[in-house]
Amino acid sequence: MSYIRKPVARHPSLRANALGLTLRDYEGAMSTMCAGCGHDSITAAIVRAFHETDTPPYMVAKLSGIGCSSKTPTYFLSGAHGFNSAHGRMPAIATGAAAANRALTLIGVSGDGDSLSIGIGQMSHAIRRNVNMLYVLENNGVYGLTKGQFSASADPGSKSKRGEPNTQQSIDPVLLALSLGATFVARSFSGDKDQLVPILKAGLAHRGFALVDVVSPCVTFNDHDGSTKSYLYTREHQQAAIEMSFVPHREEIVAQYAPGTTREVAMHDGSLVRFSKVPDGYDPTDRRMVMDWLLEHQRSGAIPTGLLFLDPDANPEMHAASKTPEMPLTDMPYDKLCPGSAALDALQRGYR
Amino acid sequence: MHEGSLTGLPSGPYKEAPSGPNDFAIKLANVNGTGSASANALLMQAIFRMGIPVSGKNLFPSNIQGLPTWYEIRVNASGHTARTARYDLMVAMNAETYAADIAEVRWGGWVLYDSTGPLKKSLQRPDVTFLGVPYARLCLENFAGARERTLMKNIVYVGTLAALLDFDMSVLSGMLDEKFGKKPALRESNAKAIQIGYDWAKEHFQCPLPIRLERMNATADSILIDGNTATALGALYAGATVAAWYPITPSTSVLDAFKTFCERYRVDKATGEHRYCIVQAEDELAAIGMVIGATWAGARAFTATSGPGISLMGELVGLAYYAEIPAVIVDVQRVGPSTGMPTRTQQGDILLCAYASHGDTKHILLFPSNPGECFHFAVAAFDLAERFQTPVFMLSDLDIGMNDWVVPKLEWNDAYKPDRGRVLTRDEIAALPKFTRYSPEDKLAVAARTVPGVHEKGAFFTRGSGHNKLGGYTEIPEEYAEVMERLSRKHRAAAALVPPAVIEKRPGATFGVITIGGCDLAVREALEQLAARGVKADSMRIRAFPFGDDVEAFLASHDHFFVVEQNRDAQLRSLLVLETPVAKEKLRSVLAYGGFPLQARQVVEGILAQLPDIEDPDFADRRERPRRAS
Ligand SMILES: Cc1ncc(C[n+]2csc(CCOP(=O)(O)OP(=O)(O)O)c2C)c(N)n1
Ligand code: SF4
Ligand SMILES: [Mg+2]
Numbered sequence: 005m006s007y008i009r010k011p012v013a014r015h016p017s018l019r020a021n022a023l024g025l026t027l028r029d030y031e032g033a034m035s036t037m038c039a040g041c042g043h044d045s046i047t048a049a050i051v052r053a054f055h056e057t058d059t060p061p062y063m064v065a066k067l068s069g070i071g072c073s074s075k076t077p078t079y080f081l082s083g084a085h086g087f088n089s090a091h092g093r094m095p096a097i098a099t100g101a102a103a104a105n106r107a108l109t110l111i112g113v114s115g116d117g118d119s120l121s122i123g124i125g126q127m128s129h130a131i132r133r134n135v136n137m138l139y140v141l142e143n144n145g146v147y148g149l150t151k152g153q154f155s156a157s158a159d160p161g162s163k164s165k166r167g168e169p170n171t172q173q174s175i176d177p178v179l180l181a182l183s184l185g186a187t188f189v190a191r192s193f194s195g196d197k198d199q200l201v202p203i204l205k206a207g208l209a210h211r212g213f214a215l216v217d218v219v220s221p222c223v224t225f226n227d228h229d230g231s232t233k234s235y236l237y238t239r240e241h242q243q244a245a246i247e248m249s250f251v252p253h254r255e256e257i258v259a260q261y262a263p264g265t266t267r268e269v270a271m272h273d274g275s276l277v278r279f280s281k282v283p284d285g286y287d288p289t290d291r292r293m294v295m296d297w298l299l300e301h302q303r304s305g306a307i308p309t310g311l312l313f314l315d316p317d318a319n320p321e322m323h324a325a326s327k328t329p330e331m332p333l334t335d336m337p338y339d340k341l342c343p344g345s346a347a348l349d350a351l352q353r354g355y356r
Numbered sequence: 357m358h359e360g361s362l363t364g365l366p367s368g369p370y371k372e373a374p375s376g377p378n379d380f381a382i383k384l385a386n387v388n389g390t391g392s393a394s395a396n397a398l399l400m401q402a403i404f405r406m407g408i409p410v411s412g413k414n415l416f417p418s419n420i421q422g423l424p425t426w427y428e429i430r431v432n433a434s435g436h437t438a439r440t441a442r443y444d445l446m447v448a449m450n451a452e453t454y455a456a457d458i459a460e461v462r463w464g465g466w467v468l469y470d471s472t473g474p475l476k477k478s479l480q481r482p483d484v485t486f487l488g489v490p491y492a493r494l495c496l497e498n499f500a501g502a503r504e505r506t507l508m509k510n511i512v513y514v515g516t517l518a519a520l521l522d523f524d525m526s527v528l529s530g531m532l533d534e535k536f537g538k539k540p541a542l543r544e545s546n547a548k549a550i551q552i553g554y555d556w557a558k559e560h561f562q563c564p565l566p567i568r569l570e571r572m573n574a575t576a577d578s579i580l581i582d583g584n585t586a587t588a589l590g591a592l593y594a595g596a597t598v599a600a601w602y603p604i605t606p607s608t609s610v611l612d613a614f615k616t617f618c619e620r621y622r623v624d625k626a627t628g629e630h631r632y633c634i635v636q637a638e639d640e641l642a643a644i645g646m647v648i649g650a651t652w653a654g655a656r657a658f659t660a661t662s663g664p665g666i667s668l669m670g671e672l673v674g675l676a677y678y679a680e681i682p683a684v685i686v687d688v689q690r691v692g693p694s695t696g697m698p699t700r701t702q703q704g705d706i707l708l709c710a711y712a713s714h715g716d717t718k719h720i721l722l723f724p725s726n727p728g729e730c731f732h733f734a735v736a737a738f739d740l741a742e743r744f745q746t747p748v749f750m751l752s753d754l755d756i757g758m759n760d761w762v763v764p765k766l767e768w769n770d771a772y773k774p775d776r777g778r779v780l781t782r783d784e785i786a787a788l789p790k791f792t793r794y795s796p797e798d799k800l801a802v803a804a805r806t807v808p809g810v811h812e813k814g815a816f817f818t819r820g821s822g823h824n825k826l827g828g829y830t831e832i833p834e835e836y837a838e839v840m841e842r843l844s845r846k847h848r849a850a851a852a853l854v855p856p857a858v859i860e861k862r863p864g865a866t867f868g869v870i871t872i873g874g875c876d877l878a879v880r881e882a883l884e885q886l887a888a889r890g891v892k893a894d895s896m897r898i899r900a901f902p903f904g905d906d907v908e909a910f911l912a913s914h915d916h917f918f919v920v921e922q923n924r925d926a927q928l929r930s931l932l933v934l935e936t937p938v939a940k941e942k943l944r945s946v947l948a949y950g951g952f953p954l955q956a957r958q959v960v961e962g963i964l965a966q967l968p969d970i971e972d973p974d975f976a977d978r979r980e981r982p983r984r985a986s
Binding site for chain 1: 404405579580581589592593594595597598600621622624627628629630631632633634635637638639641642643644645646647648649650651652653654655657671672675765766767768769770772773774806807808809810811812814815816817818819820821
């Protein structure tokens with residue numbers, strides 16, 4: 005339970021970031037996940053990403069739906085407002101929060117049940133709207149919290165703990181997001197923190213909807229032989245196809261490509277995503293190519309990971325499309341909102 | 357029509373006052389999508405501009421083009437402009453519905469029809485006067501092109517009516533100037549059409565008819581406005597910045613109007629920036645989610661929908677209730693259940709909204725009776741939602757929302773400041789030793805909240821799962837119940853701040869009549885008619901839930917009450933029985949829920965039919981009971 009206090013023992017290397025905050029300041033209550041749950045590793049990566057991007061915790065709003073994965077916002081950034089909402093409804097609530105106060109940094113945490121079944125409509129539309137948020141989909145192929153039913157991301161033929169094979173097609177959130185016009189699409193693995201942290205950092209810098217699908221094994225219900233979302237299976241099939249690093253805007257950006265860099269993409273906040281390794285002929289800004297490539301490579305059961313697609317300008321972010329000012333609507337003084345009695349009188353002259 | 361005989365009743369048979377100048381009703385039968393709507397609105401507006409109390413009601417099908425549609429205009433010098441189905445004049449412009457339309461005209465009334473072809477013998481009635489105008493032929497001779505002929509036919513009958521009812525022609529011509537000021541060709545063809553209809557009537561009929569208009573000065577301080585426009589204005593003036601919605605009749609025009617107003621008043625002239633964000637959501641589940649997210653983050657936000665949308669919103673309404681997040685939900689009610697009759701009116705969502713969502717939930721409801729109240733209650737809804745940190749429903753209906761009403765000009769007090777409720781500022785949070793979300797509470801049982809992006813110390817975890825008064829997760833019965841008890845106290849506390857009931861006492865009243873929302877005008881008219889027959893009743897129009905002391909006191913003031921409402925299951929009556937100490941037996945129902953706005957006659961008949969049972973329990977056996985008005 006989240007009210008259990010965390011032990012005070014700390015690991016030694018606690019560097020302060022630009023705000024003078026240590027990793028500890030980005031942590032939350034003690035996790036109540038099963039020991040070894042992939043979700044906990046993602047939580048740790050999220051803590052690091054926020055710390056390393058020097059994000060002030062109080063400017064963050066962390067939202068989630070319902071599920072084991074959706075519980076995890078309790079376990080990071082205790083200095084941020086959290087909202088553990090309803091099953092599959094987090095995207096809409098995040099959309100509203102983003103509409104109200106665009107200065108907030110929004111992170112949504114969800115599961116494959118939360119996002120791909122009950123919430124597939126809301127997630128899809130948040131992508132279409134290009135709501136400015138980092139959306140972490142902790143994907144374990146099952147409903148953890150309701151004890152192991154197949155989710156919509158379970159692969160056909162993948163076996164349940166009791167040995168029954170899944171007979172339905174799976175929904176791939178990465179391909180779905182690409183088809184919906186997503187501007188930032190990544191896949192990673194909870195067991196690959198080195199890959200995940202820079203992706204999360206880039207996702208935070210991205211102005212728009214950043215989908216990060218993270219394979220996150222459920223040790224209790226989906227880590228057996230015959231599962232395609234187990235630790236073993238994922239380790240064996242993961243292909244870290246795309247390698248990148250995230251260069252925050254405050255670091256001096258060198259004009260030339262760093263050695264081995266194949267491509268750089270500038271983010272709206274001035275930071276850079278530097279792709280250091282991509283497959284031959286792969287262009288991470290070419291949606292069609294990326295979709296074809298993924299379809300081709302996933303056919304054999306491979307799990308290509310990395311920041312697979314990035315085009316910050318593919319679609320306007322929700323606020324850009326809504327022409328709202330930089331000043332958050334929550335800060336707008338009332339006299340700028342109410343036209344007043346004289347205007348009402350004038351208006352009503354037309355209602356005669 | 358419903359000419360149920362009530363002979364034998366102590367108060368005499370139901371009889372409406374005879375029609376005459378400034379006191380009549382006309383019904384216009386048209387085909388949907390032929391341009392009749394703007395012609396009919398023109399008629400109503402002209403009467404309004406002649407200073408005469410008037411109402412116009414659009415009885416339209418759920419269809420874009422081709423089905424029959426009707427418009428009713430009621431003119432009444434004393435301001436009784438509720439719907440009446442006693443038509444003095446039928447403007448029969450739809451051959452498909454001739455039979456039914458002609459049958460509806462009152463004895464001694466008039467039928468205006470297109471006499472280009474002969475009227476079938478079977479349609480004739482000896483007791484009404486048929487006024488034939490060869491509209492199709494006149495249009496063929498005077499206008500070119502099929503579309504223009506169809507459109508102009510409407511304007512030609514406007515001209516006929518102008519002669520028959522003695523319209524002030526300068527008013528009509530002034531309206532044409534305004535409407536077509538920039539399009540002289542259109543103005544000319546419209547003026548020509550009016551003239552054709554007018555001249556024909558003058559030449560062939562005895563003009564004006566005994567039902568005719570006489571200029572008055574009763575609408576000088578009034579406006580013509582529909583409830584949805586007024587609601588949108590309320591949201592604008594309340595300072596709502598975020599609106600999320602999913603289109604549904606009859607609420608769609610709330611957001612259409614809000615957008616229009618925002619474009620007019622909230623776009624920065626220099627930068628083109630929008631001081632609002634309107635999101636057309638993917639469904640109502642998302643619309644309410646967006647509202648909750650926006651208010652949670654500190655904005656004023658609202659959604660507008662109708663019954664089917666409320667059903668979908670139930671889940672998150674419960675979240676907002678339990679996590680104590682403000683939300684303003686406008687429900688423009690239509691006929692249910694299910695898809696029901698989307699273009700017809702009803703008050704069928706009272707109980708749904710009162711207790712929306714699973715578990716123990718109870719909400720604040722506001723019941724405007726006309727567009728004027730829509731405006732003021734919309735503003736109040738935002739204040740109440742934030743003061744009590746909870747969803748507030750404003751229940752209007754299709755009749756209020758989509759029809760133009762004559763209401764007193766809307767007044768705005770520039771001293772108004774939004775009541776944002778207990779939201780802690782940066783300094784207030786900083787000064788606290790520690791912030792806890794659900795305690796301490798104030799007199800209204802409300803605890804202070806914080807919004808994100810203000811101060812570290814204000815951070816807390818919002819959850820729809822069990823929580824204690826500190827905001828922490830709990831599964832401990834006492835901790836859970838402690839919060840639930842406070843929520844219940846909070847709801848009760850709202851009774852003192854919601855709009856009070858409108859209570860009117862009549863000397864000698866022997867019973868009370870209770871009503872709600874759009875029943876107002878019909879009930880007032882009915883009470884006057886009853887009083888004229890010596891049947892005197894006090895009245896109370898409920899304007900909000902939770903019920904205040906005024907409601908309870910009124911319920912204690914008589915032994916018998918009639919609750920007049922527009923639904924099958926007597927939902928207001930149920931709510932009164934559930935939420936006040938009143939004895940169920942004291943409340944009898946008068947229900948009309950077929951989808952058209954309530955008429956005074958339905959109220960009068962409904963009450964008279966049951967009065968004898970109250971006054972003399974044996975009476976009912978001695979007489980033949982009249983049929984219930986439908
Ligand atoms: C409306 C509704 N229906 C069903 C549930 C029950 N429920 C809770 S969590 C969950 C599935 C969660 O799966 P996922 O999102 O994959 O999260 P995981 O536990 O696997 O991390 C379900 C069905 C609910 N909370 N709400
Ligand atoms: S049930 Fe599965 S998903 Fe849930 S906490 Fe345990 S391991 Fe993680
Ligand atoms: Mg899952």
